Amino acid sequence: MAGMTVAPRRWIARLAAAAGLLVTVVALLIAPATPASAHAVLSSSSPAASSVVPSGPAEVVLTFSESVRKVPDKIRVIAPDGARADRGEPSFEGAVVTIPVDPAGQRGTYLVTFRVISADSHPVSGAFTYSVGAPSTPPVDSGNDSRADPVVETAVKVARFLGYAGLVLLVGPALVLAALWPRRLSRRGPTRLAWVGLGLVAVATLADLWLQVPYTAGGGLFEVTGEGFGSVFGSAFGAAHLVRLGLLAASAFLLRPLLARPAGRTDAIILAVLGVAALLTWPLAGHPAASPAPAVSVVVDAVHLGSMAVWLGGLLMLAVFLLRQADERELGAILPIWSRWAALAVSALLLAGTVQALIEVATPDALFSTTYGRLLLAKIALFAIVIAVAAYSRQLVRRRTAAQRPAPVRRAVLVELAVTVVVLGLSATLVQTTPARTAVAGPSGAEAGLFSTTLTSSLFTLQVELDPAQRGNNSVHLYAYTKDNQPQPVAEWRATAALPSAGIEPIELPLLPLTDNHSYGDVSLPAAGDWQLKITVRTSDIDQATVTATVPIR
Structure with missing residues (x-):
């Protein structure tokens, strides 16, 4: 050699x-071809969430907004007694997941939990219940914890930043x-x-x-x-x-x-x-590849990433090496060329960022009402600071004094570097955040709008379900149980909903008893906020108790 x-x-x-x-x-x-999607949403199920069916189904069908992939042993159906009711592996056909279940199962409430992977590589999890014959105390799936490990989530962001x-x-x-x-x-x-x-x-x-x-x-x-x-x-x-x-x-x-x-x-x-x-490869492994316009998003995101690397990498070289080691003649030749490169990179960053924001945010409301939108606003604000400092540096170069006195340029470059490092951190968080266009459409599963809580009093335990927990028409299901989790017969139901923060006085909820311990009603909630749901349950001629739930309405 x-x-x-x-x-x-x-x-x-x-x-x-x-x-x-x-x-x-x-x-x-x-590489496997994947249709365009992002953070798939559970759009429907059979049996439907919170429904009561006369007999046990032979299968539970989940239909998502887009194609999803399997996570091993993370889709389960739990019977009222806590045992597994699903039989065999679920089948995946694009956006439809079919779970075989035992049709001869017991009467009562079943719990369906799921965790799947959307096309942009992010997990989507959720849960809902349905009942066979009549509702009962919902079971708990203690063996299928679908919550994301906070250590793993943090490590993913750190890896992206690195x-x-x-x-x-x-x-x-x-x-x-x-x-x-x-x-x-x-x-x-x-x-x-x-x-x-x-x-x-x-x-x-x-x-x-x-x-x-x-x-x-x-x-x-x-x-x-x-x-x-x-x-x-x-x-x-x-x-x-x-x-x-x-x-x-x-x-x-x-x-x-x-x-x-x-x-x-x-x-x-x-x-x-x-x-x-x-x-x-960066956009092909993330949100851009699953956007409504994947070809445009992938190219735009690659331009955005490349421009960032050129600009920030060049600034680093200036601050660490050239402004320290190059002489006046060399800086006189280098700085004007670099200034043109930086202007080109910044222009590409602005254009690519604007296009990508329009695709991922979609609506002005999503820019302010979602985590993704607010992170993007913070990134834009920091980027504006960097642009102002960069403009100052460019003015120094145009005056042709930077080569004789590089110290002001170096200070400006250090400020650009410091702020841009924070921007990189926000970018690492953004790629792990549900895009605003998907977040405003509603998350999946239990987060798709079904509010569920259990309230206790000295007389009974009350399960409250409100669907879809959004402005407009909502359905309310109330289930009463004794202290030992047996159905509690109810003589009379009364309920009101109020939003004190918006000055909305209590609205009477008309309730229709479906069984001895199950009541149903419809209510229109006109505004978003933390509604106070007050429920009075009379179990005999003289015994009654009132419980209150705070329901967040989007």
Whole structure:
């Protein structure tokens, strides 16, 4: 190897990079095709939620708004006595999930719990009840905890942030060393920074693959299984991350000579192609690939991410190296070029961000009423600060005084870097947040609008269900039980609903007894807020008690 000339080495690097690109293309071609969707919503079920059916069904059918994928052993039907009523594995056909159940099961209330994966790789969970013959005390599915582990959720956000940070550390040094670096200066510092960036992106990608297993299944950080990994690797999310790892490995062959010396034109073109392909893996594994316009969203998000990496990476190189080490003549040549690059990157960021926001937010109301919208507003506010500082820096460069007095420029660059790091953190949180366009349509399962709570008094226990817990018409179901969870016969039901914060006085709820312990009513709630639901239950000629529930109405 010692006698190998530079040219053969470059050809080997080019062949390795081309092989990596070929593997990427093949992987993209064989990756599972997934129709456009995001954070699927449970749109209907059979039997319907809170319904009472005369006899036990042979199957429970869940219909989601979009196609979903299976999470092993996370769809269950629990009988009134707490035993499993489902029989065999559920079948998945696009947006429809069919769960076989025992039709000869006991009478009473059944609990259906589910956790599935939407097309944008995020888990969707929920639960509802239905009753056979007559309602009873709802069972509890103690063996199917679908709540997300907070440690895993935090780790996922940290991994995403490290991936973004690594991209910045990789792109900035590579770009500046290839086009702006003075020949007299040592390349050692930027080279180390670039390799750290490459390592961070690789580690973050591996962490994403690992964390996706407990994140989708609802387990702890180390609760991973071979079946879980198989499910992740067989998804579009897994394919995109494996492709990214392959592209990183291929890029490393060309990155080494580029970091050591100015690269040739062919090597730079191949490396640029690999870089663009790698950028596409981020949107292909997240919300953009499942948006209403996936092709547009993927391209726009890749442009947004690439522009961020160029801008922030270049700022980092200026602050850490060039403004410290370059002389006046060199800065006089470098700063005007960088200023044009930064203006181009910022313009691309603004355009791509605007398009993506229009797609993901959809309506002005969603911008203010959803977590995604509020995070986006915070990101926009911080970005405006960065733009103002960047404009100040550009004015310094235009006055041609920055080369003689680089200190003001360096201070401005440091402010840009500090604020943009916070923006990166918000971006890492945004990619894990339900898009506003989906959030306003209503979440899935039990969160889709069914409010349920249990109230206690000295005489009885009362289960209250209100559906869909939104402004407008709502149905109310009341179930009374004794202290030992037996149906409690009720002589008289009375109920009112009030919204004191909006000055709405108590509204009388007309109630129709369906059984001895079950009453039903309809009520129109005209405004959003925390409604006070007051229910009086008379169990005999002289015994009665009143309980109160606070019901959040969207």
